[in-house]
Amino acid sequence: MLLDIRNLKVEARGEDGWTPILHGVDLQLDRGEVVGLIGESGAGKSTLGVASMGYAAPGLRFAGGEVLLDGTDLLKLPPARRRPFRGHRIAYVAQSAAASFNPAWRLLTQFTEGPLIHGTATRAESEAFARDLYARMNLPDPDNFGLRYPHQVSGGQLQRAMVAMAMACRPELIVFDEPTTALDVTTQVSVLAAIRESVRDFNLAAIYITHDLAVVAQMADRIKVMRHGREVEEAPTRQMLEAPEEDYTRSLWAVRSFRRPPRVLPEDEVPALRASGVTAGYDRGGDVLRDVSFEVPHGSTVAVVGESGSGKSTTARVITGLLPPRLGQVALNGQLLPPRLADRTREQLRSVQMIYQMADTALNPRQTIRQILSRPLSFYRRLSGKAREARLRQLMEQIELEPNLFLGRLPGELSGGQKQRIGIARALAAEPDFIICDEVTSALDQLVAEGILRLLSRLQDETGVSYMFITHDLATVRAIADRVVVMQHGRVVDSGTTSEVLDRPRHPYTAELLASVPEADPDWLTRRIAEGAG
Amino acid sequence: MSAAQGHPLRRMILRRLLIGLFTLFVISVLVFLAVSLLPGDIAQQVLGQAATPETVAAFRRELGLDEPLIQRYISWIGGVLTGDFGRSLANGRPVAELLAGRLGNTMFLATYAAVIAVPFAVLIGLLAALWRGGWFDRTANVLTLTAISFPEFFIAYILMYWLSVRLGLFPSIADPGASPSLGDMITRAFLPALTLVLVVTAHMMRMTRAAVVNVLGAPYIAMARLKGASPWRVITWHALPNALAPIINVIALNVAWLIAGVVIVEVVFVYPGLGQLMVDSVTNRDIPVVQACALIFAAVYILLNLLADVLAIATNPRLLHPR
Numbered sequence: 067m068l069l070d071i072r073n074l075k076v077e078a079r080g081e082d083g084w085t086p087i088l089h090g091v092d093l094q095l096d097r098g099e100v101v102g103l104i105g106e107s108g109a110g111k112s113t114l115g116v117a118s119m120g121y122a123a124p125g126l127r128f129a130g131g132e133v134l135l136d137g138t139d140l141l142k143l144p145p146a147r148r149r150p151f152r153g154h155r156i157a158y159v160a161q162s163a164a165a166s167f168n169p170a171w172r173l174l175t176q177f178t179e180g181p182l183i184h185g186t187a188t189r190a191e192s193e194a195f196a197r198d199l200y201a202r203m204n205l206p207d208p209d210n211f212g213l214r215y216p217h218q219v220s221g222g223q224l225q226r227a228m229v230a231m232a233m234a235c236r237p238e239l240i241v242f243d244e245p246t247t248a249l250d251v252t253t254q255v256s257v258l259a260a261i262r263e264s265v266r267d268f269n270l271a272a273i274y275i276t277h278d279l280a281v282v283a284q285m286a287d288r289i290k291v292m293r294h295g296r297e298v299e300e301a302p303t304r305q306m307l308e309a310p311e312e313d314y315t316r317s318l319w320a321v322r323s324f325r326r327p328p329r330v331l332p333e334d335e336v337p338a339l340r341a342s343g344v345t346a347g348y349d350r351g352g353d354v355l356r357d358v359s360f361e362v363p364h365g366s367t368v369a370v371v372g373e374s375g376s377g378k379s380t381t382a383r384v385i386t387g388l389l390p391p392r393l394g395q396v397a398l399n400g401q402l403l404p405p406r407l408a409d410r411t412r413e414q415l416r417s418v419q420m421i422y423q424m425a426d427t428a429l430n431p432r433q434t435i436r437q438i439l440s441r442p443l444s445f446y447r448r449l450s451g452k453a454r455e456a457r458l459r460q461l462m463e464q465i466e467l468e469p470n471l472f473l474g475r476l477p478g479e480l481s482g483g484q485k486q487r488i489g490i491a492r493a494l495a496a497e498p499d500f501i502i503c504d505e506v507t508s509a510l511d512q513l514v515a516e517g518i519l520r521l522l523s524r525l526q527d528e529t530g531v532s533y534m535f536i537t538h539d540l541a542t543v544r545a546i547a548d549r550v551v552v553m554q555h556g557r558v559v560d561s562g563t564t565s566e567v568l569d570r571p572r573h574p575y576t577a578e579l580l581a582s583v584p585e586a587d588p589d590w591l592t593r594r595i596a597e598g599a600g
Numbered sequence: 601m602s603a604a605q606g607h608p609l610r611r612m613i614l615r616r617l618l619i620g621l622f623t624l625f626v627i628s629v630l631v632f633l634a635v636s637l638l639p640g641d642i643a644q645q646v647l648g649q650a651a652t653p654e655t656v657a658a659f660r661r662e663l664g665l666d667e668p669l670i671q672r673y674i675s676w677i678g679g680v681l682t683g684d685f686g687r688s689l690a691n692g693r694p695v696a697e698l699l700a701g702r703l704g705n706t707m708f709l710a711t712y713a714a715v716i717a718v719p720f721a722v723l724i725g726l727l728a729a730l731w732r733g734g735w736f737d738r739t740a741n742v743l744t745l746t747a748i749s750f751p752e753f754f755i756a757y758i759l760m761y762w763l764s765v766r767l768g769l770f771p772s773i774a775d776p777g778a779s780p781s782l783g784d785m786i787t788r789a790f791l792p793a794l795t796l797v798l799v800v801t802a803h804m805m806r807m808t809r810a811a812v813v814n815v816l817g818a819p820y821i822a823m824a825r826l827k828g829a830s831p832w833r834v835i836t837w838h839a840l841p842n843a844l845a846p847i848i849n850v851i852a853l854n855v856a857w858l859i860a861g862v863v864i865v866e867v868v869f870v871y872p873g874l875g876q877l878m879v880d881s882v883t884n885r886d887i888p889v890v891q892a893c894a895l896i897f898a899a900v901y902i903l904l905n906l907l908a909d910v911l912a913i914a915t916n917p918r919l920l921h922p923r
Binding site: 125157160162171218 | 817818819820822825827830842920
C-alpha cells in the first residue's frame with residue numbers, strides 16, 4: 067500500500083469558528099494504481115487530493131485522521147519534515163497551468179526547481195530529463211521549449227509542460243487536479259493521452275480529480291464519488307459506470323441526457339440577427355474574423371462552436387458594438403446596427419444583451435441583487451418605485467429564486483449557479499430581442515449547468531427571445547441549440563440545423579470536434595489514440 | 601514577430617522620456633512664474649528701503665526685470681540649457697558653482713541613507729510577509745509606524761540627545777568642513793542619515809510586505825509549496841519577482857524624497873546640502889538660486905520616477921519577452 071488515508075477530517079475557517087468540510091474520508095492507493103475522484107464543486111475532492119501531500123490550503127486545517135505514505139503519517143510530521151515529500155515523492159498537477167506556472171521564470175527553470183530543492187539531480191541532469199519529457203509530451207521543439215516563459219506557450223502545451231514538471235523528481239504518486247477542465251475538447255485529448263502514457267511508462271500511482279465522468283472513465287482504475295465532504299461510493303471503473311448503487315451517482319450519470327424537445331420554428335423572411343461578411347481584428351493586428359456570415363432566426367437558439375481562439379467571442383464583441391468590424395455589417399430585425407457602441411441608440415442597446423461566462427466577475431460585488439437588477443429596469447424601461455419593485459419580483463420568479471430571500475443579498479453570498487441566474491435576469495430585465503450567452507455554463511458543475519440550460523429554454527419559450535450560444539461543449543449544443551455555426555481560425559466552416567451539422571458531419575473539423583468529446587466508455591481514449599488523435 | 605522584439609520596451613522608454621521632458625518644461629514655467637509673481641519688487645528687496653529710485657531702476661535693468669516676462673523666461677531657460685544658471689544675487693558667484701558642492705553633499709547623504717534604508721526596508725518587509733500575523737510582523741509594523749509618525753526633527757533631536765550628547769558616539773553637527781576623508785564624512789553624516797533611514801523605512805517596508813502578501817494568494821504560490829519549496833524560498837523566489845513593480849515605485853519616491861525633501865534634517869544637523877541652500881536663498885530673496893534648486897529637485901523626481909517605470913517594465917517578462 068503506497069498511500070493510506072484513514073478517517074481524514076479537514077476543517078475550514080469560517081466567520082463563526084471552524085466548520086468541517088471533510089467528514090472522515092478513507093482513500094487507499096497501491097503503486098501503479100489510478101483512482102478517480104468525482105463530484106460537484108465543494109465536494110472536497112481537491113482538499114482530499116492535496117491532503118495526500120500533507121498539505122492544507124490557507125484557511126483549512128487537519129482535524130483528525132491519518133495520511134500514511136509508505137507507513138509514515140505525514141500529519142504527525144512538522145511542516146519542515148513534510149516538505150521533502152512534496153514534489154519529490156508526491157507531485158501535483160493543477161487545474162490551470164496558466165495560473166500555476168510562475169510568470170516570472172522560464173519553464174525549464176521551474177522544471178529544475180524541484181530536483182534542485184530535493185537534491186535528486188544536478189541541474190544538467192534535470193535539464194536533460196526535461197528535454198526528454200518535453201519530447202515524450204509531443205511539445206514543439208523540445209530542446210528549446212523550456213527556454214520560453216509561461217505566457218509564450220498555449221494552454222494545452224502549458225498543461226503538458228506541467229505534467230512534465232510533476233515528473234521532474236520521478237515521484238511515486240501524482241495528484242492530477244482537474245488538469246483538462248480549462249481546455250477545449252480537441253486540446254483535452256492530447257493532454258489526456260500524454261498523462262495516461264506517462265502514468266503507464268513510469269508506473270505511477272495517481273489520484274485523478276475531475277467533475278467530468280467521461281474523462282475519469284478514461285484515466286482511472288477505480289472511481290470514488292464524493293459529495294459534501296463524504297464518500298458516496300467507490301468501485302472499479304467499469305462496475306461504477308455500469309451499475310452505480312447510489313441515487314446521487316445515477317443523477318451524475320444522467321446529466322448529459324437533457325435534450326430540449328424538438329420545436330417547429332416559424333419560417334420568417336427577416337431573421338432576428340444577421341451578420342454578413344464580418345471581418346474584424348484588434349488594433350494593428352491581423353484579422354481575427356474573416357468574412358463571417360450567419361443568421362439567427364426569431365425565437366431560436368444558434369450555437370457557435372469552435373476551439374479557443376477560433377473567433378467565437380470576437381464575433382460577440384462585434385455584435386455588441388465593442389469591436390467595430392473592418393468590413394461587413396450586423397443587422398437586427400432587418401435594421402443595420404451602427405458598428406460602434408457609442409453610435410447606438412438606447413433602444414438598440416436594449417435589444418442586444420449579454421450573459422457572461424464568469425458570473426463572479428460580471429456582477430459588481432458591492433451591489434445587492436436589487437441594485438444590480440434595478441439598473442437595467444430604470445435605464446432601459448424607465449421604471450421606478452412600485453412598478454420597478456413589482457418587475458424585480460417578477461424577474462426573480464422567472465429565474466426561480468425567491469425574491470424575499472435574494473433581493474437584499476450581495477453576489478458573494480450566492481452560489482455559482484445562483485449568480486449565473488442573476489446574470490440571466492439582468493439580461494432579461496432589458497426585455498431584449500437577442501441575447502448572447504458566452505460560455506454561460508462552462509464554469510458550472512454539470513448538475514447546475516443543466517438547471518441553467520433548462521431555465522434558458524423555458525425563458526425562450528415564454529418570451530420568444532433569440533439566443534446566440536457560444537460554447538465549446540457539444541453536449542450543451544445538442545441539449546439546447548436549433549442551429550449550429552462551426553468556427554475555425556476566424557472563419558465559419560460549417561453551419562446548419564443541429565442534426566444536419568452534428569449527426570452527419572460534413573466538414574472534417576466538425577468531425578474532429580465531435581470525435582474529441584470524451585465518452586463515458588473506458589476504451590474511448592484508447593480508440594481515439596489508435597485513430598491518431600493527440 | 602522576431603523583428604519587433606524589444607521594440608515595445610524601447611518605445612515605452614522613449615515615450616516616458618519625452619513625457620518627462622515635457623513635465624520638466626511645465627515645471628520650469630511654473631517655477632519661473634511663481635517666483636516672478638512673488639509680492640514685492642525684488643530689486644527693492646535686495647537693495648533695501650534706503651535705496652534711491654534711480655539705483656533701484658538701474659538694478660532692475662541690470663537684472664533684466666524691465667523686460668517682458670516671456671523674454672525673461674526664454675533667456676533664463678536658454679542659460680539653464682547651456683549650464684548657466686545665472687549669478688547669485690547674494691554674493692554674485694555663479695549659481696552653478698554654488699550648487700555643485702551642495703548637490704554633491706545632498707547626493708552623498710541621500711545615497712548614504714538609501715544604501716542602508718532600501719535593503720533594510722525590503723528585508724524587514726519580506727520577513728514580515730513570511731511571518732505575517734506573528735510577533736515579528738506586529739512589532740515591525742508598530743516600530744516603523746511609530747518612526748514615521750514622529751516629525752523628522754523630533755527624531756533628529758532624540759538621536760542627537762542620546763547618540764551625541766549622552767553617549768558621545770557621533771558628532772551632532774554634520775558639516776564635514778573642507779575636503780574631508782570618506783571615513784570622516786561617513787561618521788559626521790551618520791546621525792542625519794540614520795534619521796532619514798528611520799523616516800523612509802516604514803513606507804518601503806509596508807509596501808514590500810503588502811505587495812508580496814498580495815501575490816501569496818496566486819495559484820503558482822500554492823504550486824511552489826506543493827513542490828516542496830521552503831517558506832523563505834516561496835517569498836523571495838516565487839512571490840517577490842512578481843511583486844516588484846509597486847515596490848520599485850515606492851523606493852523611487854522615497855529616494856527622490858531623500859534628495860529633495862530633506863530640508864529640515866539638513867537644517868537641524870547644519871548639513872550643507874541643497875535643501876539648506878534653498879531655505880537660505882528664499883530668506884535672502886536670492887531668486888536665481890531658488891529657481892535652480894527647484895528645477896533640480898523637479899528633475900530628480902522625474903528621473904527617478906522614469907527609472908522606476910522602466911525597471912517595473914523590465915521586471916515583467918510579458919513585456920520583456922513578447923510572444
